[in-house]
Amino acid sequence: MDNQVAVVGAGLMGAGIAGEFARGEYEVTLVDTNEAALEKGLNSLKKSQQTLVDVGHVSQADAVSALGRVRLTTDLAEACSSVGILMEAVPENLAVKQEMYAQFDKLCFPEAILASNTSGLSISKIASATQRPDKVVGVHFWNPPHVVPLVEVTKGDGTSDATAEHMMKVCNTLGKKPILVQHDIPGIVGNRLQYAVVREALHLMAEGVASPEDIDLAMTAGPGLRYGLLGPLRTADLGGLDVFCAISDYLFADLNADKRAPSVLKDLVEQGKLGAKTGEGFYSYSEDELDRVLAQRDRVLLGFLDVLKREVGDE
Ligand code: NAI
DSSP states (O other), rough: TTTTTEEOSSSSSHHHHHHHHTTTTTEEEEEOSSHHHHHHHHHHHHHHHHHHHTTTTOHHHHHHHHHHTTEEEEEEHHHHHOOOOOEOOOSSSSSHHHHHEEEEEHHHHTTOOOEEOOSSSSSHHHHHHHSOOGGEEEEESSSTTTTEEEEEEOOTTTOHHHHHHHHHHHHHHHOOEEEEESSOOTTTHHHHHHHHHHHHHHHHHHHHHOOOOHHHHHTTHHHHHHHHHHHHHHHHHHHHHHHHHHHHHHHHHGOOOSSSOOOOHHHHHHOOOOOOGTTSSSOOOHHHHHHHHHHHHHHHHHHHHHHHHHHHTTT
């Protein structure tokens, strides 16, 4: 039971998470509602393992044996019956998740941990659909799971320390960089930081301050480059807290504080321009272009992680 994991939802995240557990020597059952979704998940899993092989992070033999540890099924009851950890990666909808958790609770051993990949829904509310809130925990992998090391282990009101600590340990053995989040807070930590940036980027764009390309460049060639190594608080230390204090005093009041998604974003969504998946968002993507952008993203980020590992190790 301890080395068996069910990953429920074989979409963008579930397939990648299954790969992470399989490379960590877990026996993984990947579950979805239909064969087509499972097939799609398996294809994306194969692609991500191949990327890791191509950049030399994983040997061909290890990738093959990892794939051999992933089983596909549409039978949720059978998948739940023997696992120590259930990783849930179904769509981000509280009612859907609660309905699923009520089922997991009935189908899994009482000792099994139920972990949600939710991007920021309340763990306490998800757990309320079960009789085991102490064993329900947020375990938020980032996209793409085979590349991004961060995992946010988040406690709900009822999550026990033992459950959170166990999942921190598991994530460490998978080679991830877990952080422990003590309070169940919307957006957790990473998305709160990310969306503070997104809100300001959309505001700058709507105000015509700079083009989308230049706004992105201001991040990738500026603060974004540093953040991979230094984080915002260390960056402030290095810049001088007196300087950051003086700038905060006049700049915070001027930053965007919208409470809802702005029309510059809503309009695109209403027009069906959802970004890469529909071929158009702030940029346009042909299928070839998208493949190129995704492959480049994985290659560059994995290379950057190699440099980080060499320079700073596991600090
Ligand atoms: P997705 O839509 O790509 O995949 C969801 C999968 O769940 C689909 O394959 C769907 O068929 C399956 N599913 C739905 N109901 C099911 C059921 N009853 N039983 C089994 N499978 C079922 O969604 P995605 O993007 O993978 O998101 C999953 C979770 O991960 C969400 O909570 C999301 O917020 C979170 N997340 C998403 C990230 C992203 O960048 N897309 C990043 C980090 C977290």
